[in-house]
Amino acid sequence: MADLKVNLAGLALDNPVMAASGTYGFGREFLKFYPSSLPGAIMAKGLTVEPTAGNPTPRIAETPAGMLNSIGLQNPGVDAFIAEELPWLKSQGARVIANINGHSLKDFEEISRRLSAATGLDAIEVNISCPNVDNGGMFFGTDPALAAQVTKVVKKHCRVPLIIKLSPNVTDITAIAKAVAAEGADILSLINTLLGMAIDRKTRRPVLARQVGGLSGPAVKPVALRMVWQVAQTVDLPIIGMGGIVSAEDAIEFFLAGAAAVAVGSGNLTNPYCIPEIVAGISQWLDQEGYVSINDIRGLALPGH
Amino acid sequence: MADLKVNLAGLALDNPVMAASGTYGFGREFLKFYPSSLPGAIMAKGLTVEPTAGNPTPRIAETPAGMLNSIGLQNPGVDAFIAEELPWLKSQGARVIANINGHSLKDFEEISRRLSAATGLDAIEVNISCPNVDNGGMFFGTDPALAAQVTKVVKKHCRVPLIIKLSPNVTDITAIAKAVAAEGADILSLINTLLGMAIDRKTRRPVLARQVGGLSGPAVKPVALRMVWQVAQTVDLPIIGMGGIVSAEDAIEFFLAGAAAVAVGSGNLTNPYCIPEIVAGISQWLDQEGYVSINDIRGLALPGH
Amino acid sequence: MNHDSSTVNHSRQQAEGSLVKKALLTRNQEIAKGIYEMELVEPDLAAAARPGQFVMLSISKGLEPFLRRPFGIAGIEPQKGSIRLIYQLAGRGTKQMAAWEAGRPVELLGPLGNGFAWENGPGRAVLAGGGMGIAPLLPLAKALRSLNKEVTVFLGARSLDLVFGIKELGQAGCQVQLATEDGSAGAAGFVTLPLEAYLQKNAGSSAGNSSSAQLQGLYACGPTPFLKAVSGLCDRYSITAQLSLEERMGCGLGACMGCTVQIKDSAGKIKQQRVCYEGPVFKAEEVVFHG
Amino acid sequence: MNHDSSTVNHSRQQAEGSLVKKALLTRNQEIAKGIYEMELVEPDLAAAARPGQFVMLSISKGLEPFLRRPFGIAGIEPQKGSIRLIYQLAGRGTKQMAAWEAGRPVELLGPLGNGFAWENGPGRAVLAGGGMGIAPLLPLAKALRSLNKEVTVFLGARSLDLVFGIKELGQAGCQVQLATEDGSAGAAGFVTLPLEAYLQKNAGSSAGNSSSAQLQGLYACGPTPFLKAVSGLCDRYSITAQLSLEERMGCGLGACMGCTVQIKDSAGKIKQQRVCYEGPVFKAEEVVFHG
Numbered sequence A, B: 001m002a003d004l005k006v007n008l009a010g011l012a013l014d015n016p017v018m019a020a021s022g023t024y025g026f027g028r029e030f031l032k033f034y035p036s037s038l039p040g041a042i043m044a045k046g047l048t049v050e051p052t053a054g055n056p057t058p059r060i061a062e063t064p065a066g067m068l069n070s071i072g073l074q075n076p077g078v079d080a081f082i083a084e085e086l087p088w089l090k091s092q093g094a095r096v097i098a099n100i101n102g103h104s105l106k107d108f109e110e111i112s113r114r115l116s117a118a119t120g121l122d123a124i125e126v127n128i129s130c131p132n133v134d135n136g137g138m139f140f141g142t143d144p145a146l147a148a149q150v151t152k153v154v155k156k157h158c159r160v161p162l163i164i165k166l167s168p169n170v171t172d173i174t175a176i177a178k179a180v181a182a183e184g185a186d187i188l189s190l191i192n193t194l195l196g197m198a199i200d201r202k203t204r205r206p207v208l209a210r211q212v213g214g215l216s217g218p219a220v221k222p223v224a225l226r227m228v229w230q231v232a233q234t235v236d237l238p239i240i241g242m243g244g245i246v247s248a249e250d251a252i253e254f255f256l257a258g259a260a261a262v263a264v265g266s267g268n269l270t271n272p273y274c275i276p277e278i279v280a281g282i283s284q285w286l287d288q289e290g291y292v293s294i295n296d297i298r299g300l301a302l303p304g305h
Numbered sequence C, D: 001m002n003h004d005s006s007t008v009n010h011s012r013q014q015a016e017g018s019l020v021k022k023a024l025l026t027r028n029q030e031i032a033k034g035i036y037e038m039e040l041v042e043p044d045l046a047a048a049a050r051p052g053q054f055v056m057l058s059i060s061k062g063l064e065p066f067l068r069r070p071f072g073i074a075g076i077e078p079q080k081g082s083i084r085l086i087y088q089l090a091g092r093g094t095k096q097m098a099a100w101e102a103g104r105p106v107e108l109l110g111p112l113g114n115g116f117a118w119e120n121g122p123g124r125a126v127l128a129g130g131g132m133g134i135a136p137l138l139p140l141a142k143a144l145r146s147l148n149k150e151v152t153v154f155l156g157a158r159s160l161d162l163v164f165g166i167k168e169l170g171q172a173g174c175q176v177q178l179a180t181e182d183g184s185a186g187a188a189g190f191v192t193l194p195l196e197a198y199l200q201k202n203a204g205s206s207a208g209n210s211s212s213a214q215l216q217g218l219y220a221c222g223p224t225p226f227l228k229a230v231s232g233l234c235d236r237y238s239i240t241a242q243l244s245l246e247e248r249m250g251c252g253l254g255a256c257m258g259c260t261v262q263i264k265d266s267a268g269k270i271k272q273q274r275v276c277y278e279g280p281v282f283k284a285e286e287v288v289f290h291g
């Protein structure tokens, strides 16, 4: 049996398949299907300093081989996470990554300060790429200088590996990657959703109440793979690849493109067993192809290999 | 019967459904299926000053609800177009739009200079957004200042409506739109392809010989719709919407988002009758919904409507 | 849903085993214009399902369409090991479903959500369904009738050719009052009109009522404007009501926060609740209607 | 392809009516390990098809998979109004195809491209197929045999369980020489070895040949390295050959420039040509192999 263990800048995981933030709540809903310790790690629903109600509904639209969401970071606030969700998840044996968000540098500072006191947290993922909130959100992720500032601010309080989650809605994702790497990001995760839209022919209006939303699912896989492949050639940080992964085959493509681990988002919504099936499928494929470890296939599709 | 005629800054068309550049050759191959005069206009295969061989194969990969291409502007050169393809297309009663490309401002100047002598051309579309060539190509389309320069250079020689084709691979497409509008663009077309990638698990290598390619087809429709909707709110130029249109329903969504006309790309590859089916479908829908003209539904999904 | 609870009880009926089920399609036929009924055999599902719960159907094994589709459970027959769904052609998912033939295995998640609640023993209940909202009221009507309650069902539809369930409700011993917007059958206009007339007569103390049993509550399902109107009536006539809501869903499991609605507790505090998880059935007085 | 032309003639056999056809699937069965044969009835297609041409099959009416799939025509029976395709499980398209049942309508474009060319009257031809490349050679072999040519077919496969067509070729009166890479049947190793031995003996002047008729040409189809090797042999032994090439295709119609190959004319000038339109059959000496 091939070894699925990975170590991303100190974040050591039993397997490299994580649950992507926002598609897995705080893990409770999936307990009906399999233990919370099964995913390599759980990236919890995006947190803000204060509880957030999110956007009006409809928040979900379907698109060809994908979906749009405009949840708008509905969450109980970082304190509730620290008090309730994190201890619960840890008691289940889960590896837990907090996904943090802010409308200002001060927000990011405050939320990371509060998280620095939390016990058991395995990593922090900074979402500088949420397309579904008006101020902040994606804004920070589309400018290298701002992205660097957020990284710096969070890094100050961060006692665990620091993951910066990149936005695909940029001209040059490698510029953002370099900027956050320079300020101490330990790991990069990509991609967040592409900004998209659906229109209802019957009502003649946008389907989503917020009009635009984040596109995810298999439709975006080619863009995600390209960005992982580009960033892997640019910075020397481990990458968590995501965007359209719904099968072990998809996941393997991300490893070949240079990812050190992957995350499953929309796939959890359409198939609650998506993560265990991918873990099993990767393991089987590695055995079949004669690889000893998942790390052996990392980056094989990069130039020079 | 609803009126399908549209007039885009002087480009008057019998119907608003065009063939997108690069997916329709110079029209000859579709003559087996229907007359070249049927599409609102034919955007011919992208031209360069000199004949271009294009990229090595494989140039095509399939993706979820879409495809990647890395043709690399294979074409017989602008002179052959003027001497052979344009007269032939005009003899067939087609409306013809030349799609022009360059690696430098000089290229753009030269190609538009040569085209200024051509008779019968209905419009020029400037591709500042091709992701499949190394120098120039998308490069010009990702920077407002460069995009403006190209527009200015072409405008000087352009005696027909000038269309600038925008790249979706940018942080803010409205900035590019404003920049080219300021330099005299008459019409905008969007979107070109998103930069993407596919990886072959068997060979462990990128599927495309050129590694990355342009993503098109229904997968990108949500991104294209969003960009049309954003640009329609930003500049006061007619927009040719494209990206993932394979049915009349898709096309109608683009009109609602603010497009004055649409173009069909990948849809021509998977269904040679795609354009006539869409023209008929739009007409039927307008009748059914009681609209007198296609222009009546333009922009209904924009804010303030 | 606990049949013994005397109030709406949002404790989840925990499904036995996995929520992912493979059911056998045994019937799929048009029962009204563009409206189909599907029978699915899966004994665990039939045993666990409660009126008001729903399932998420997987339309294709591939990516098209991408998301599962939610449908209320419109019939529960544990003895036959089957449930029924009633669905209207809406888009590509339901169009594909209509072409399915008996003998096909259908993958689904369910039963999901919390169903309706009722008091045990006899009494009187009013059900109000608008359009497809009638579907999830059918098993509820039968469950209430099996407790010997008097059940009056108000059915609203655009026109007669879209009406279904009348016969089934009649056979179960329900009083049925039909209204069609175009007047093609029953009362002409919105069904909220005859409903209001009924509530006027029957609400409040049981004294002076046309029926002897006490009116224990109202159950409604249908489009949001309809539910809002019903909610207003219940407020006016001081009747407790349970509403089954709809929202576009991502997961149906409570994980994505796609289907959130505003629910206010008795203190007036607004909470975000998930239609798929805390709902789809909510107390009328708790639902915050927008717009 | 014009049967009367004495050289490779790239003039297109213009299809009667539309190239978009709906054919009826009448048979679909596994004929070797992971290799299936499909019979499709569409009289116009069967009447128009020439050996070496291909079709683009539509796998689904929806978006998944998005592109059509190209398959060489592996059997042409105008009397029965049918063609046959032989396909190997490769990915999701062929996997879906393998599940199709007889009676299903199949949408396709075809016949596409230019087929093989040959001289009229008797003579001698060599066919060489590697792997799935055998498929489009089957109708060619029969057409050549119907002109009373001597036909020798070299079949190469990884192992015996992947071999198909031998019986059909034998029945048509062809000489068959089999080679398998694992030695499970026929000669062990690449089929280019026995082919080379044969060419050594038979090429050049017909004097000293093992057969009386003159060797008029070689026809090959298979993976690119195989075609490259065959092309080298033909060069060495001065035999004119026609190669059927493969490239990933977008449209199959000549519109997208997805399937371009480099073809050099007699003056050595390189032109870009489309496998789907100017091909898939090209003269061996004109094909530029890369890498």
Ligand SMILES: Cc1cc2nc3c(=O)[nH]c(=O)nc-3n(C[C@H](O)[C@H](O)[C@H](O)COP(=O)(O)OP(=O)(O)OC[C@H]3O[C@@H](n4cnc5c(N)ncnc54)[C@H](O)[C@@H]3O)c2cc1C
Residues within 6 Å of the ligand: A061, A062, C054, C065, C067, C068, C069, C070, C071, C072, C073, C074, C086, C087, C088, C089, C090, C091, C092, C093, C094, C095, C132, C135, C136, C245, C246, C247, C248, C249, C280
């Ligand atoms: C809890 C619940 C119970 C339901 N019960 C029934 C029922 O018993 N019978 C019935 O006919 N319909 C019911 N619906 C609505 C039904 O889910 C939609 O009509 C159906 O999903 C449309 O799918 P489609 O592919 O045909 O349409 P499409 O227009 O192609 O759907 C596109 C997307 O929008 C979503 N969608 C479209 N309309 C609705 C809607 N009204 N509500 C939620 N999502 C929608 C679909 O799930 C899909 O993701 C219910 C919805 C919910 C939320």
Ligand SMILES: Cc1cc2nc3c(=O)[nH]c(=O)nc-3n(C[C@H](O)[C@H](O)[C@H](O)COP(=O)(O)OP(=O)(O)OC[C@H]3O[C@@H](n4cnc5c(N)ncnc54)[C@H](O)[C@@H]3O)c2cc1C
Residues within 6 Å of the ligand: B061, B062, D054, D065, D067, D068, D069, D070, D071, D072, D073, D074, D086, D087, D088, D089, D090, D091, D092, D093, D094, D095, D132, D135, D136, D245, D246, D247, D248, D249, D280
């Ligand atoms: C002119 C021509 C004739 C062919 N004739 C035959 C035949 O007679 N029998 C047969 O088994 N196969 C033939 N092939 C190859 C066949 O088209 C592919 O095996 C098939 O498309 C794979 O589809 P899939 O969905 O199963 O695989 P996938 O891997 O899912 O295919 C993904 C994409 O890649 C393309 N693709 C994959 N492999 C190839 C390939 N080798 N060549 C071209 N495109 C490919 C597919 O068309 C599709 O767009 C032919 C190809 C060409 C170009």
Ligand SMILES: Cc1cc2nc3c(=O)[nH]c(=O)nc-3n(C[C@H](O)[C@H](O)[C@H](O)COP(=O)(O)O)c2cc1C
Residues within 6 Å of the ligand: A020, A021, A022, A023, A045, A046, A047, A069, A071, A073, A099, A127, A130, A165, A191, A192, A193, A215, A216, A217, A218, A220, A242, A243, A244, A245, A263, A264, A265, A266, A267, C250, C256
């Ligand atoms: C419903 C939904 C909610 C999401 N919420 C968050 C979030 O709170 N924080 C975040 O960083 N990303 C969020 N995302 C983005 C995903 O984590 C992921 O980056 C993206 O969906 C691409 O992966 P996928 O194609 O596998 O879904 C959300 C995605 C979806 C579909």
Ligand SMILES: Cc1cc2nc3c(=O)[nH]c(=O)nc-3n(C[C@H](O)[C@H](O)[C@H](O)COP(=O)(O)O)c2cc1C
Residues within 6 Å of the ligand: B020, B021, B022, B023, B045, B046, B047, B069, B071, B073, B099, B127, B130, B165, B191, B192, B193, B215, B216, B217, B218, B220, B242, B243, B244, B245, B263, B264, B265, B266, B267, D250, D256
């Ligand atoms: C095979 C192929 C070749 C293309 N070549 C060109 C080109 O030469 N010039 C250009 O401006 N766009 C080119 N495009 C982009 C299309 O014109 C169109 O902008 C894009 O494909 C999005 O539309 P679609 O989703 O309908 O295909 C090409 C697209 C494809 C698929």
Ligand code: FES
Residues within 6 Å of the ligand: C248, C249, C250, C251, C252, C253, C254, C255, C256, C257, C258, C259, C260, C274, C275, C276, C277
């Ligand atoms: S649909 Fe995902 S939380 Fe309700």
Ligand code: FES
Residues within 6 Å of the ligand: D248, D249, D250, D251, D252, D253, D254, D255, D256, D257, D258, D259, D260, D274, D275, D276, D277
């Ligand atoms: S596949 Fe499109 S030109 Fe050949």
